[in-house]
Amino acid sequence: MKRPIYIIGIPFLIFVLGFSIHLGNRSNDRSDSTDIKPALGFPEEIQKILNNSCLDCHTADGMSEDAKEELNFTDWYEYEDSEKISLLEDICEEMGEREMPPRKYINNHPDSKPDDEQIKKVCEWTKEETKKIME
Amino acid sequence: MKRFWKILFLILFLGFIGVQFFPVEKNSGELFSETDLIQATTIPPDLGEKIMTSCYDCHSNSTKYPWYGYVAPVSWMIYDHVTMGKEKVNFSIWGSYTKSGQVSLLFDMCKEIAEETMPLPGYQKLHPESVFNNDEMFNICVWTEEETIRLMGN
Numbered sequence: 001m002k003r004p005i006y007i008i009g010i011p012f013l014i015f016v017l018g019f020s021i022h023l024g025n026r027s028n029d030r031s032d033s034t035d036i037k038p039a040l041g042f043p044e045e046i047q048k049i050l051n052n053s054c055l056d057c058h059t060a061d062g063m064s065e066d067a068k069e070e071l072n073f074t075d076w077y078e079y080e081d082s083e084k085i086s087l088l089e090d091i092c093e094e095m096g097e098r099e100m101p102p103r104k105y106i107n108n109h110p111d112s113k114p115d116d117e118q119i120k121k122v123c124e125w126t127k128e129e130t131k132k133i134m135e
Numbered sequence: 136m137k138r139f140w141k142i143l144f145l146i147l148f149l150g151f152i153g154v155q156f157f158p159v160e161k162n163s164g165e166l167f168s169e170t171d172l173i174q175a176t177t178i179p180p181d182l183g184e185k186i187m188t189s190c191y192d193c194h195s196n197s198t199k200y201p202w203y204g205y206v207a208p209v210s211w212m213i214y215d216h217v218t219m220g221k222e223k224v225n226f227s228i229w230g231s232y233t234k235s236g237q238v239s240l241l242f243d244m245c246k247e248i249a250e251e252t253m254p255l256p257g258y259q260k261l262h263p264e265s266v267f268n269n270d271e272m273f274n275i276c277v278w279t280e281e282e283t284i285r286l287m288g289n
Contacts, residue, residue, distance in 0.1 A: 082283045085235050086242040130235045134287060 038074050046125045053101050053112045081133050088130050092123040154207040159214040164196030168227055171195075175230030177285070182271075182278055186226065189254050189265040193220030196227040201261075216255075234286050241283050245276040 037051045038059055050073065057067035060074035071087055079087065094100040096119055106113045114122070167174070173183045192198045193216050203209050224240050232240065247253035249272050254265045267275070 081287065082238050082242045086239040089236070089239045134235050134238070 040073055040076060043125065045121060049114060049118045049122055053095075053114050053118075056109070056112075057101075057105070085130050085133055088126040092126040095119050095122055157207060159207075159210055161200070162196065162198040162214075162217045162221075164227065166195075166197040168196070170228045170230030172226040172229040176282055178278060178282070179274075182274055185267070185271055185275075189262075189267065191226060192258070192262075193217050194224050194226050195221075196225065238283050238286055241279040241286075245279040248272055248275050 037047075037055045040047055040050070042050070055073060056062060057064045058071045058073050060068065060072060062068050062072075071090070076084075091100075095114060101109075101112050101114075169175070172178060172186065178186070187195075198204075198213070198217055200213070204213050224243075229237070248267055251267075254262070259266050
């Protein structure tokens with residue numbers, strides 16, 4: 001009667017082990033990827049805030065498909081002007097209303113939470129950028 | 136057991152009567168103002184009419200209320216939707232938005248209509264006339280593009 005325990009138990013242990021290694025790797029990938037962020041040609045100050053709060057998801061190799069679809073900074077210069085203007089407005093609005101970064105992400109990455117000063121800077125930048133495009 | 140249902144029904148009924156004493160403000164401003172999308176842009180009349188039918192209940196100063204819109208708690212829900220809708224875009228004050236604000240909204244209009252995220256699915260069910268067919272979607276996007284080019288001056 002002991003055998004069934006092995007039949008179920010051993011594959012189960014292998015599965016658990018494999019899955020935890022998989023999870024471990026995944027979180028390693030993530031912490032590596034935070035170091036490699038695309039340079040966007042934005043002011044250094046803004047790039048820093050985006051690196052810290054946005055680019056884990058909103059780049060071509062970001063971790064969320066939905067996020068990429070909404071806004072992909074890797075392809076920023078391929079957006080049409082009108083889409084850029086719409087996105088710039090959304091960036092300031094979503095950060096200002098603290099909809100972004102998502103609460104769940106902030107819980108896992110407490111340092112990603114932008115402070116009021118950073119949000120103000122981003123919004124000033126989005127307005128300037130918009131003005132430039134409209135000229 | 137019978138008594139239980141009777142009491143429950145009575146409580147619900149009284150509750151329903153009770154909430155009617157908490158009315159909300161109605162969104163019934165002027166329909167044709169100078170700053171309205173229809174007046175302030177070069178939108179073709181048929182498209183303007185379609186936008187009015189499909190969007191103005193939540194995105195203007197003038198909501199056409201159905202009969203059940205006067206009954207709480209439906210009236211509360213409508214109030215919330217209209218407040219949120221007008222915050223995103225209020226076609227009655229289109230002319231008072233900045234040029235870049237208009238460009239941004241034009242882009243969103245084409246996108247949301249073409250992706251069928253607007254009108255809201257629940258609204259579409261209750262108002263079948265609000266649904267955009269493919270031609271209408273196409274024409275809206277052609278127009279938003281034209282208007283964008285006009286605003287951006289190139």
